[in-house]
Amino acid sequence: MPWLEIDGKPVDVPAGMNLIEAARLLNVEIPHYCYHAGLTVVGSCRMCQVEVEIGGRKSIAIGCNTKAADGMKVTTKSKAVFKLRRSILEFYLQHHPLDCPICDDAGECDLQNYYMSHGLHDSRVALDEKKHKHKVMDVGPTVVLDSERCVLCSRCIRFCREITGTAELGIFNHGRDNELLTVPGKQLDNDYSGCVVDICPVGALTDKDFRFKRRVWYMKRTASVCTGCSRGCNVFVDWEIDRRYKDPERRIQRLKPRYNRMVNEWWMCDQGRYSYHAVDAPNRISTPRVNVQGNGHVPSTDEVLTRAADKIQSALKRQGAGSVAVLATSASSNEDLFLLNRLFIDKLKVQNIDTTFGFEKLGKQDEILKRADLTPNRRGALEMQIKPSGDGQSGDDLLAAAVEGEFDVLVVVRHDLSAALSERDLTKLRKNTGYILYLASHDNGLSAIADDVLPLAMWAEREASYTNFQGRVQRTRKPFEPRGMALPEWELWQLLGQKLGLAASYDSVPAVFDALGATFEGYKGLTWDSLGNSGKMLITAPDPVYKKVQTSQPLPAY
Amino acid sequence: MAANGNLLISRNFAVENMASIDVALKNGAYDQLKRAVKMKPEEVTELVKASGLRGHGGAGFSAGTKWGFIPKDKFPRYVTVNGDESEPGTCKDRLILERDPHLLIEGALICAYAVQAERVYIYIRGEYFYPTKVTAEAVKQAYAKGFAGKNILNSGWSCSVHMHNGAGAYICGEETGLIESMEGKKGWPRLKPPFYPAAIGLYGAPTIVNNVETLAFVPRVMEIGPEKFAALGTPKNGGTALYSLSGHVNNPGVYELPMGTPLMDLIHKFGGGIRNGHKLKAVIPGGSSSHILTAEECENLPLDFESVASRGSMLGSAAVMVIDETVSIPKLMHWMVRFYAHESCGQCTPCREGCDWLLRLSKKFIDGTARKRDIDDMWELADNIDGKTICALGAAVAWPTKSYLVKFRHEFEAVCRN
Numbered sequence: 001m002p003w004l005e006i007d008g009k010p011v012d013v014p015a016g017m018n019l020i021e022a023a024r025l026l027n028v029e030i031p032h033y034c035y036h037a038g039l040t041v042v043g044s045c046r047m048c049q050v051e052v053e054i055g056g057r058k059s060i061a062i063g064c065n066t067k068a069a070d071g072m073k074v075t076t077k078s079k080a081v082f083k084l085r086r087s088i089l090e091f092y093l094q095h096h097p098l099d100c101p102i103c104d105d106a107g108e109c110d111l112q113n114y115y116m117s118h119g120l121h122d123s124r125v126a127l128d129e130k131k132h133k134h135k136v137m138d139v140g141p142t143v144v145l146d147s148e149r150c151v152l153c154s155r156c157i158r159f160c161r162e163i164t165g166t167a168e169l170g171i172f173n174h175g176r177d178n179e180l181l182t183v184p185g186k187q188l189d190n191d192y193s194g195c196v197v198d199i200c201p202v203g204a205l206t207d208k209d210f211r212f213k214r215r216v217w218y219m220k221r222t223a224s225v226c227t228g229c230s231r232g233c234n235v236f237v238d239w240e241i242d243r244r245y246k247d248p249e250r251r252i253q254r255l256k257p258r259y260n261r262m263v264n265e266w267w268m269c270d271q272g273r274y275s276y277h278a279v280d281a282p283n284r285i286s287t288p289r290v291n292v293q294g295n296g297h298v299p300s301t302d303e304v305l306t307r308a309a310d311k312i313q314s315a316l317k318r319q320g321a322g323s324v325a326v327l328a329t330s331a332s333s334n335e336d337l338f339l340l341n342r343l344f345i346d347k348l349k350v351q352n353i354d355t356t357f358g359f360e361k362l363g364k365q366d367e368i369l370k371r372a373d374l375t376p377n378r379r380g381a382l383e384m385q386i387k388p389s390g391d392g393q394s395g396d397d398l399l400a401a402a403v404e405g406e407f408d409v410l411v412v413v414r415h416d417l418s419a420a421l422s423e424r425d426l427t428k429l430r431k432n433t434g435y436i437l438y439l440a441s442h443d444n445g446l447s448a449i450a451d452d453v454l455p456l457a458m459w460a461e462r463e464a465s466y467t468n469f470q471g472r473v474q475r476t477r478k479p480f481e482p483r484g485m486a487l488p489e490w491e492l493w494q495l496l497g498q499k500l501g502l503a504a505s506y507d508s509v510p511a512v513f514d515a516l517g518a519t520f521e522g523y524k525g526l527t528w529d530s531l532g533n534s535g536k537m538l539i540t541a542p543d544p545v546y547k548k549v550q551t552s553q554p555l556p557a558y
Numbered sequence: 559m560a561a562n563g564n565l566l567i568s569r570n571f572a573v574e575n576m577a578s579i580d581v582a583l584k585n586g587a588y589d590q591l592k593r594a595v596k597m598k599p600e601e602v603t604e605l606v607k608a609s610g611l612r613g614h615g616g617a618g619f620s621a622g623t624k625w626g627f628i629p630k631d632k633f634p635r636y637v638t639v640n641g642d643e644s645e646p647g648t649c650k651d652r653l654i655l656e657r658d659p660h661l662l663i664e665g666a667l668i669c670a671y672a673v674q675a676e677r678v679y680i681y682i683r684g685e686y687f688y689p690t691k692v693t694a695e696a697v698k699q700a701y702a703k704g705f706a707g708k709n710i711l712n713s714g715w716s717c718s719v720h721m722h723n724g725a726g727a728y729i730c731g732e733e734t735g736l737i738e739s740m741e742g743k744k745g746w747p748r749l750k751p752p753f754y755p756a757a758i759g760l761y762g763a764p765t766i767v768n769n770v771e772t773l774a775f776v777p778r779v780m781e782i783g784p785e786k787f788a789a790l791g792t793p794k795n796g797g798t799a800l801y802s803l804s805g806h807v808n809n810p811g812v813y814e815l816p817m818g819t820p821l822m823d824l825i826h827k828f829g830g831g832i833r834n835g836h837k838l839k840a841v842i843p844g845g846s847s848s849h850i851l852t853a854e855e856c857e858n859l860p861l862d863f864e865s866v867a868s869r870g871s872m873l874g875s876a877a878v879m880v881i882d883e884t885v886s887i888p889k890l891m892h893w894m895v896r897f898y899a900h901e902s903c904g905q906c907t908p909c910r911e912g913c914d915w916l917l918r919l920s921k922k923f924i925d926g927t928a929r930k931r932d933i934d935d936m937w938e939l940a941d942n943i944d945g946k947t948i949c950a951l952g953a954a955v956a957w958p959t960k961s962y963l964v965k966f967r968h969e970f971e972a973v974c975r976n
Contacts (some may be wrong), residue, residue: 091911178904
């Protein structure tokens with residue numbers, strides 16, 4: 001373990017760590033453009049120069065390519081170092097178009113930040129001397145490139161080579177005419193293309209989805225988890241609900257990946273990145289609904305739950321536990337599944353209950369992040385034993401039995417059966433089933449024919465925890481209130497349970513989670529507060545090795 | 559081409575048809591390779607080390623020491639001949655490639671034997687069509703006679719020789735840029751450390767990169783012995799060097815002279831003096847990237863690495879450019895900066911942005927729109943490039959610029975508007 005001094009403060013760092021990372025341990029930022037901990041070191045921006053004294057010899061070195069060594073004395077804040085950075089910054093700003101007022105990156109741009117901290121100089125270059133390059137280039141389905149703003153740090157190029165392996169980008173031309181472009185005949189079109197916008201230190205690469213939507217300083221940021229697949233990439237939800245003159249329905253402005261060494265490192269896939277559109281999609285259900293006898297009447301949640309409790313109770317009394325079936329889903333959170341378990345399995349002894357079905361869509365799986373399983377919590381459903389028991393049927397048999405009319409009451413959570421069944425089977429299901437209760441967030445073919453529909457709050461409108469495929473329990477946070485009369489699923493189960501004699505009455509998600517932790521083996525020892533920002537492993541799951549780290553750099557959490 | 563008696567590499571330059579192997583063999587080509595393969599590889603390295611042979615590509619690094627940097631247990635190993643002679647003023651390597659390619663091939667193979675390399679790459683700049691043709695033919699002939707290929711001269715050691723042409727970039731003369739270019743990538747110099755390709759070079763393997771002239775000296779070092787070779791020059795600077803003399807002298811050309819030959823001797827005795835009786839104004843002693851020397855600084859200056867360095871410049875590739883009183887230094891600087899602005903590879907920021915900026919400022923002195931402030935601005939910009947870049951070529955533009963501005967400031971001030 002090298003022991004060195006940075007700006008007079010001693011620090012012990014792991015062997016092989018470079019000076020930028022070592023300084024981070026002391027919360028000292030060494031300015032840089034081209035260095036990114038997840039990518040190889042190229043040392044081309046020259047912004048991270050620091051003064052290094054070792055063995056009495058002083059020299060200037062770049063922080064990214066200098067390994068911390070025993071007895072090193074590093075100065076990051078001296079006048080000489082400051083002047084060095086300032087001169088490099090001046091080179092960068094020489095031809096900069098200064099279009100910050102219309103640049104999406106303004107507010108989170110390293111050129112701006114370092115200009116404020118190091119530059120504050122007047123330009124020595126006349127306006128007509130500025131060189132012009134391509135602007136507003138459509139380089140792919142998700143990204144727009146502005147070459148004039150580019151600082152040629154090559155982070156995006158290295159990302160496309162080293163992480164996705166698609167190599168769509170390159171620096172073309174020679175010397176002062178160097179320009180970032182796509183390789184001829186190729187588009188920046190891969191499953192992770194949005195990440196190049198995250199790692200671009202300036203506004204050269206901007207996200208088509210976010211362009212001109214909000215100034216970044218108006219947005220609020222909530223640490224959360226993507227629910228698009230079973231990996232559960234850590235994300236930041238950037239949201240803004242006060243300035244709704246534009247896109248009034250759009251509450252989430254964008255998702256950004258959040259560093260978690262064990263799950264997604266710095267990255268996330270495009271599918272997850274743009275999945276937030278569903279939260280404010282036009283077909284969101286915002287009120288409970290009665291389809292059959294309703295005639296436009298908007299019932300209260302309590303009215304619907306009372307009717308559902310009646311139907312369930314009378315079916316159980318008349319025909320026994322075999323007359324009720326629950327098509328649950330592993331898209332529900334741990335808390336949802338816990339109360340589902342308490343109510344239907346523990347209390348009502350329903351045997352026909354399952355979460356896994358053949359009709360569930362599978363995604364594309366790759367070596368990077370994407371998982372074929374598109375539900376965020378299958379591991380949780382497994383741990384909480386949401387599965388058929390006794391004579392109960394499972395999976396597709398359960399659905400087939402429902403179509404044949406074996407059940408009097410059918411409770412469906414989220415699944416869009418109209419996509420899973422043929423039109424004939426769907427009609428049959430409707431005709432053969434006495435009562436269908438449907439809990440969903442979006443309108444679809446089933447919500448149009450179910451007897452009662454209850455609106456569910458989505459992941460961004462509630463707190464929850466999910467167990468990813470590795471067995472890591474991670475929590476989402478709640479940026480804003482649910483749409484309309486929507487409620488989190490666990491609350492609906494609790495309200496329904498109270499009408500059916502279930503004793504549960506939790507007042508918050510943490511209370512549910514802590515009860516869960518006390519009940520199920522895998523979650524033993526986990527409490528809501530212990531989950532923190534990066535989650536905790538189930539005690540039944542081995543600590544996973546996420547994947548080979550691409551860099552030789554050690555990766556501290558920051 | 560005139561020279562004095564101590565001829566080593568240029569000895570056979572005047573021999574008719576020397577590029578043909580039959581003629582070359584009659585003149586003793588490959589004799590030293592035959593001797594070398596009977597020695598132990600380490601003995602060859604020691605011999606070269608003892609001779610004090612230094613790199614003639616620019617840095618003047620001891621050749622034998624460089625060969626000794628090869629890690630003991632890492633194979634394969636490569637030898638790369640740097641024939642990307644692009645420094646303005648330098649024109650010595652092409653003579654070797656054109657007139658005695660077998661000397662180079664022999665030297666490269668001796669080097670390859672000394673470090674036990676399995677391949678020799680001869681990298682020649684793209685613009686050298688004729689030298690490439692001649693050298694490629696010579697390589698073919700060497701193969702035919704068994705000097706290259708499998709089991710060379712029944713020594714049990716095999717080494718192939720390959721030709722590779724650059725695409726015309728100054729930066730590919732930088733050894734790691736050259737390696738990148740040979741690997742088929744853009745010729746962008748590699749980040750240091752690792753400092754020497756001897757540890758991690760071509761395709762990640764240990765690689766010796768030596769200049770054409772340096773390797774051409776190797777057979778001669780073996781022939782006359784290290785002591786005699788070292789005795790030719792000054793202490794620390796063994797043997798002779800090919801001086802590329804250009805500029806305002808009566809007899810420009812390439813001269814092979816012992817290291818440490820006085821600069822004034824080169825100009826007056828061999829170069830025939832300044833043209834048309836003009837006065838000497840300045841000399842650029844080691845290619846365009848070296849600091850300029852004023853006429854006074856040129857007096858009593860022996861041309862060897864240490865002496866030139868002691869005057870604040872460098873011998874570099876020994877390309878001596880003579881400038882007489884008719885030359886405007888601001889114009890000279892503009893010419894020089896234009897070259898570097900065109901050749902900057904653009905990888906790291908100070909050089910990419912700085913060279914372009916320097917070019918715009920130096921143009922002002924030509925156009926007559928410059929102000930005195932611009933002199934200081936230029937010096938500051940050059941200083942901001944100097945030593946802040948990945949490769950040494952950032953300094954290659956900064957050094958001359960700074961020296962012109964400091965040593966001839968009055969000329970710049972004379973063309974300023976205020």
